[in-house]
Amino acid sequence: MATIADVASAAGVSRSTVSGVLNGNWDICSQETRIRVLDCALKTGYQRSNAALVLSTGRTNVVAIGCERPDDPHPARMLAAANDLAQSMGFDVILIPLGKHQDVTMYLSQRRADVVMVAKAISLAEDLLDHISAPHQIVIAAGPRAGDTPRRILCSYWHDQTGIRCVLEHLVSLGHTRIAYLAGTRAGMRMTYFQEAAAVFGAEGIALTTEDEDDKMVAGAEMARRTLDMRPRPSALFARTDAIALGALHAVQEAGLRVPEDISIAGYYDFAYSRYLSPSLTSVYTPFTKCALAVLTEALQALKRDPVVSPEPRAIEFPTELRVRGSTGPAPV
Amino acid sequence: MATIADVASAAGVSRSTVSGVLNGNWDICSQETRIRVLDCALKTGYQRSNAALVLSTGRTNVVAIGCERPDDPHPARMLAAANDLAQSMGFDVILIPLGKHQDVTMYLSQRRADVVMVAKAISLAEDLLDHISAPHQIVIAAGPRAGDTPRRILCSYWHDQTGIRCVLEHLVSLGHTRIAYLAGTRAGMRMTYFQEAAAVFGAEGIALTTEDEDDKMVAGAEMARRTLDMRPRPSALFARTDAIALGALHAVQEAGLRVPEDISIAGYYDFAYSRYLSPSLTSVYTPFTKCALAVLTEALQALKRDPVVSPEPRAIEFPTELRVRGSTGPAPV
DNA sequence: CTGTTAGCGCATTCAC
DNA sequence: GTGAATGCGCTAACAG
Numbered sequence: 001m002a003t004i005a006d007v008a009s010a011a012g013v014s015r016s017t018v019s020g021v022l023n024g025n026w027d028i029c030s031q032e033t034r035i036r037v038l039d040c041a042l043k044t045g046y047q048r049s050n051a052a053l054v055l056s057t058g059r060t061n062v063v064a065i066g067c068e069r070p071d072d073p074h075p076a077r078m079l080a081a082a083n084d085l086a087q088s089m090g091f092d093v094i095l096i097p098l099g100k101h102q103d104v105t106m107y108l109s110q111r112r113a114d115v116v117m118v119a120k121a122i123s124l125a126e127d128l129l130d131h132i133s134a135p136h137q138i139v140i141a142a143g144p145r146a147g148d149t150p151r152r153i154l155c156s157y158w159h160d161q162t163g164i165r166c167v168l169e170h171l172v173s174l175g176h177t178r179i180a181y182l183a184g185t186r187a188g189m190r191m192t193y194f195q196e197a198a199a200v201f202g203a204e205g206i207a208l209t210t211e212d213e214d215d216k217m218v219a220g221a222e223m224a225r226r227t228l229d230m231r232p233r234p235s236a237l238f239a240r241t242d243a244i245a246l247g248a249l250h251a252v253q254e255a256g257l258r259v260p261e262d263i264s265i266a267g268y269y270d271f272a273y274s275r276y277l278s279p280s281l282t283s284v285y286t287p288f289t290k291c292a293l294a295v296l297t298e299a300l301q302a303l304k305r306d307p308v309v310s311p312e313p314r315a316i317e318f319p320t321e322l323r324v325r326g327s328t329g330p331a332p333v
Numbered sequence: 334m335a336t337i338a339d340v341a342s343a344a345g346v347s348r349s350t351v352s353g354v355l356n357g358n359w360d361i362c363s364q365e366t367r368i369r370v371l372d373c374a375l376k377t378g379y380q381r382s383n384a385a386l387v388l389s390t391g392r393t394n395v396v397a398i399g400c401e402r403p404d405d406p407h408p409a410r411m412l413a414a415a416n417d418l419a420q421s422m423g424f425d426v427i428l429i430p431l432g433k434h435q436d437v438t439m440y441l442s443q444r445r446a447d448v449v450m451v452a453k454a455i456s457l458a459e460d461l462l463d464h465i466s467a468p469h470q471i472v473i474a475a476g477p478r479a480g481d482t483p484r485r486i487l488c489s490y491w492h493d494q495t496g497i498r499c500v501l502e503h504l505v506s507l508g509h510t511r512i513a514y515l516a517g518t519r520a521g522m523r524m525t526y527f528q529e530a531a532a533v534f535g536a537e538g539i540a541l542t543t544e545d546e547d548d549k550m551v552a553g554a555e556m557a558r559r560t561l562d563m564r565p566r567p568s569a570l571f572a573r574t575d576a577i578a579l580g581a582l583h584a585v586q587e588a589g590l591r592v593p594e595d596i597s598i599a600g601y602y603d604f605a606y607s608r609y610l611s612p613s614l615t616s617v618y619t620p621f622t623k624c625a626l627a628v629l630t631e632a633l634q635a636l637k638r639d640p641v642v643s644p645e646p647r648a649i650e651f652p653t654e655l656r657v658r659g660s661t662g663p664a665p666v
Numbered sequence: 667c668t669g670t671t672a673g674c675g676c677a678t679t680c681a682c
Numbered sequence: 683g684t685g686a687a688t689g690c691g692c693t694a695a696c697a698g
Contacts, residue, residue, distance in 0.1 A: 005675080008685095014685040014686075015675095016679095016686085017685080019676070028683075029684075033683085033684090047443045049443070049674085050444065050445045051675075051676090052674070052675030052690090056689085056690060071410045073404075073409075076403070076404040079403070079404070080404035083428050084430075087430060093427060094425040094427055096420070097417075106380075110380045111334075112425075221609075243605075250609040250611065273576065273579055276579050276580055277583075278610075278611050347670075348670095349669070349670085349695095350668065353693095356693090361667070362667060366668090382691050384691075385690070387692095388676090388691080389673085389693045
């Protein structure tokens with residue numbers, strides 16, 4: 001590989017001249033020198049070394065995204081969009097597990113990333129600030145709001161609480177009074193919100209969980225079947241995820257019941273396929289991709305500025321959106 | 334940030350001793366020195382600089398994966414698995430667009446990745462060998478086999494030709510004689526295989542394409558509707574992707590026809606949700622994840638060895654698998 | 667076993 | 683305008 005020194009000697013100039021020309025420093029040399037340098041760079045097949053650049057500048061041009069289940073439809077779409085954006089601005093995206101705290105902080109403390117974005121419950125992100133080891137590093141977050149909103153970082157979020165309320169309001173307005181929540185293994189804040197919302201709208205909320213949800217459809221089917229045996233039977237099922245809702249839909253139909261005539265089903269996240277199911281699935285759109293792109297855009301722009309000014313800490317809310325479709329209908333009398 | 338020199342002076346030893354200890358070089362110093370060094374490293378909060386490591390060793394510990402549509406279920410699952418594997422072995426994964434040739438080669442020529450894996454038609458990968466710029470860099474490929482099999486790299490593949498034949502054989506054995514292929518915008522090798530297979534099994538193959546498939550379900554629905562107007566009408570639809578099949582299923586049912594009694598539908602890739610559709614979708618499982626993990630494992634193991642010996646170039650085939658479900662049935666008489 | 671030295675390739679001062 | 687010198691933090695080859 002040709003180094004900057006090779007280009008310099010080929011062009012008969014110094015390395016700093018080559019460096020200046022290649023970095024678009026227009027007033028560093030004469031026009032002829034510039035052309036000669038560019039020409040020699042081309043001829044020698046010069047490629048600047050990323051490693052040396054990183055060591056010298058301290059900037060990695062890497063965005064680390066902490067995200068769970070990156071192959072679920074909802075995160076996958078967000079990640080693809082974030083990757084496109086980052087690539088277009090000259091950054092690489094790496095995906096880091098959000099399990100161990102240290103795995104995430106490492107990318108800050110070891111200066112392995114310029115930006116760390118937490119794509120999960122946004123309250124987790126603020127602690128990361130303590131691990132910043134270079135002044136230009138930026139921590140952002142995008143995801144559902146749970147608990148307190150961070151005040152020291154830029155973040156964007158949606159309210160799961162609002163999304164879940166909308167579903168319950170919708171179901172109750174259709175006359176449903178016994179509503180089951182199919183939570184799967186992860187009985188977190190959303191289950192609490194469900195119970196709250198059920199109380200607010202005067203419905204009886206029944207939460208179901210499972211031991212195992214490796215296959216979310218299987219888990220959904222299993223939980224749905226359990227509701228069918230209940231007396232009185234819940235007239236509406238609300239699933240933590242569209243995948244769970246699909247499993248439930250399958251099980252209900254297999255049991256010979258009609259959706260929504262006998263039982264209504266609602267999902268969450270509004271996967272791309274959900275509207276094409278039979279019946280099409282009522283679900284809540286959550287703006288994961290919008291949230292991520294909003295904060296990521298701002299962070300990357302900040303890094304392009306010289307000197308870097310960290311984005312102003314604040315929390316941006318994006319609305320959720322209830323999408324009523326064919327899987328929910330009036331409660332049977 | 335503490336550097337290796339800080340640790341060295343704190344421990345009263347030289348930098349190479351610290352380096353040796355931290356790299357697990359057990360026979361480089363006495364037990365007491367080791368402990369003292371480790372202690373000082375902890376106390377000073379030493380974190381090794383990734384940038385300096387990369388510059389010094391030439392190794393980036395980065396795997397670049399070239400992949401299209403990373404948010405489609407099939408690639409998304411593969412990417413998540415590949416990322417898990419790489420992370421567990423200390424590598425970061427970055428996702429690069431496969432569009433421009435230069436975008437991919439850059440990661441080799443600029444030494445930005447130790448491994449480049451092409452996760453697409455495997456014939457594309459071999460050319461990348463010419464852009465290797467460090468002896469340890471490895472190029473691998475995983476994806477459908479189309480055209481010649483690379484002979485100079487390690488790759489793994491499945492035969493789309495076989496997968497598609499299985500579908501046609503299945504449909505013909507059910508009595509279907511007019512079979513439509515819903516190709517979407519990408520009328521590539523698979524469409525050719527379809528025509529071939531139709532000929533082999535004595536069926537009439539009708540290929541449909543669309544201008545736009547931003548939403549694959551919409552595209553599938555649109556193509557399916559077109560087949561409904563044909564006279565005689567195809568009795569079976571074979572979609573390029575399960576997402577297209579889902580759109581087709583939706584459109585067919587919306588038109589008041591029954592699946593599979595009136596029309597059979599088959600998909601490709603066997604998405605996780607496909608078996609839970611109503612009716613459950615007949616599809617072909619293609620071993621993308623298996624292929625990727627197989628070659629990636631070998632590449633990463635090779636990089637852990639010292640000195641690095643590139644994996645033996647060869648092509649590993651994984652079988653496709655026809656999964657017959659409820660969406661295909663006997664042709665109507 | 668330990669310490670010294672010399673790169674890795676670039677950007678960024680400074681003198682000229 | 684230009685070139686020489688220095689630092690980024692580490693590894694590795696060498697000499698004690």
